[in-house]
Amino acid sequence: MTKPRADILVVIPCYNEESSIQNLVNDIQSVKKQHNLPIDILVVNDCSKDNTLEIVKSLDCLYLDLPVNLGIGGGMQSGYKYAYRNGYKFAVQMDGDGQHPAVELPKLLQEALRNDADIVIGSRFLEGKGFQSSFVRRLGINYFKWLNRILIGKTIHDSTSGFRVFNRKTLEIVNQYYPDEYPEPEAIVLFGLNNLKMKEVPVEMCERQGGVSSIHSFRAVYYMFKVTLGIIFVYIRLKGKYGKCSPIQNSDT
Amino acid sequence: MENVVPFKIQILSIIGTLVFMYFIIRQIIRGKLREEYSIVWFACTIIFLIFSFWRKGLEQISAALGVFYPPSLLFLIAIGAIFIFLVHLSIVNSKLQSQIKDLSHEVAFLKANKTKTTLEQSS
Structure with a gap:
C-alpha cells in the first residue's frame, strides 16, 4: 500500500471519547517533538455517537472511521492491520480515554527498540505508582495473572493493560487473528503460545479522563466469564495447532 | 367417533405440511431463503408428511423404543x-x-x- 512516513504507529481506539481525545493526541505530538520520535498517530473511531470524529478530523493525526461498531478488539485489529499493511515496524496501543499518559510512551518505545522483546506491555503494578485501579479489578487482574501462568508458564502482572507495543512479528499474527471483545488477557495467551517474547515495563497510569468504562457492575461477571472462555479456547486451538510449545523465556524486569 | 377425529387431524396435518412446503419453496424462488438453509426445513416437512400418512407409525416406533x-x-x-x-x-x-x-x-x-x-x- 502506501509508503510509511514513520516506523512506529500509535493506534488509539476511540468510542465516544470527545472529551479526552484532543488532549491525548496533542500530548503525543508534543512528546514526539520533544524526543524526536518517528511516530504516526492513528485514531480508530469505532462509530462514536458523539463528536469524536469531527474532533479527530481537525487534529494532526491519521484516522480510520469504522462503518459499524466493532468493539475494542475489532477496532484495535483494524489499526494493527493498517500498521502491518503500511509497513510500520512497531504499533503501539494507547487507550483513548487518557488512562495512558503520553509521557510514558518513550519508556515503552525505548524497550521495544532494543529488540529483545516482541511485545512490550506497560504495567501499572510493577512499581505500584499512579492509578492502581479498584480492589475488585485488581482481584480480576490477579486471577488472569494466575490463569496465564498456568497456561503459558509466564507471569504477566498487568494482563489487562492496553498500553502495549507490538513489533512486526507480532503484527503479522494479530493481522490474522485478534480477539473481538475484551482482547487484552486473551491476546497474552495467544502471544505466549506463538512463542513471542513479552516484557513488562513499569508505567504510571491515570484514572480515565472521560468516557465510560466498558466494564462495570453486572458486566464484570460477564467479562470474567467471557475472557476465561476466550483464553481457554484460544489455548486449546493453538495447542492443537502447534503441539507442545517450547518453554518461554522469562523476561520479567 | 374415535376413527373420525384422527382422520380429520390427518387431513389437517397433510394440508398444513403442504402449505409449509409451498411457503418454503416460494421463499427460495423469491431469493429470500438460501437453498442450504432450506434443506433442514424440507427434511422436517417430509418427516411430517410421512407421519401424516402413516398414522400408526409413531405409535409403532414409540412402542419399539x-x-x-x-x-x-x-x-x-x-x-x-x-x-x-x-x-x-x-x-x-x-x-x-x-x-x-x-x-x-x-x-x-x-x-x-x-x-x-x-x-x-x-x-
Whole structure:
C-alpha cells in the first residue's frame, strides 16, 4: 500500500471519547517533538455517537472511521492491520480515554527498540505508582495473572493493560487473528503460545479522563466469564495447532 | 367417533405440511431463503408428511423404543431438531460477524485512502 512516513504507529481506539481525545493526541505530538520520535498517530473511531470524529478530523493525526461498531478488539485489529499493511515496524496501543499518559510512551518505545522483546506491555503494578485501579479489578487482574501462568508458564502482572507495543512479528499474527471483545488477557495467551517474547515495563497510569468504562457492575461477571472462555479456547486451538510449545523465556524486569 | 377425529387431524396435518412446503419453496424462488438453509426445513416437512400418512407409525416406533406416550417421542425429536438448527444458526451468525468485521476494516481503509487522495488532489 502506501509508503510509511514513520516506523512506529500509535493506534488509539476511540468510542465516544470527545472529551479526552484532543488532549491525548496533542500530548503525543508534543512528546514526539520533544524526543524526536518517528511516530504516526492513528485514531480508530469505532462509530462514536458523539463528536469524536469531527474532533479527530481537525487534529494532526491519521484516522480510520469504522462503518459499524466493532468493539475494542475489532477496532484495535483494524489499526494493527493498517500498521502491518503500511509497513510500520512497531504499533503501539494507547487507550483513548487518557488512562495512558503520553509521557510514558518513550519508556515503552525505548524497550521495544532494543529488540529483545516482541511485545512490550506497560504495567501499572510493577512499581505500584499512579492509578492502581479498584480492589475488585485488581482481584480480576490477579486471577488472569494466575490463569496465564498456568497456561503459558509466564507471569504477566498487568494482563489487562492496553498500553502495549507490538513489533512486526507480532503484527503479522494479530493481522490474522485478534480477539473481538475484551482482547487484552486473551491476546497474552495467544502471544505466549506463538512463542513471542513479552516484557513488562513499569508505567504510571491515570484514572480515565472521560468516557465510560466498558466494564462495570453486572458486566464484570460477564467479562470474567467471557475472557476465561476466550483464553481457554484460544489455548486449546493453538495447542492443537502447534503441539507442545517450547518453554518461554522469562523476561520479567 | 374415535376413527373420525384422527382422520380429520390427518387431513389437517397433510394440508398444513403442504402449505409449509409451498411457503418454503416460494421463499427460495423469491431469493429470500438460501437453498442450504432450506434443506433442514424440507427434511422436517417430509418427516411430517410421512407421519401424516402413516398414522400408526409413531405409535409403532414409540412402542419399539419403549416410549409409553407416543406424542412425547414427537416432542423429543422436534426439540432435538430445533436445537441442532439453532446451533447451526449460531455458527452461521459467527461466520457472518467475522466477515462483517473484515469488511468493515476494508471499508475503513478505503475511506482513509479516499480522504488522503482528495486531500492530495486539492493541495
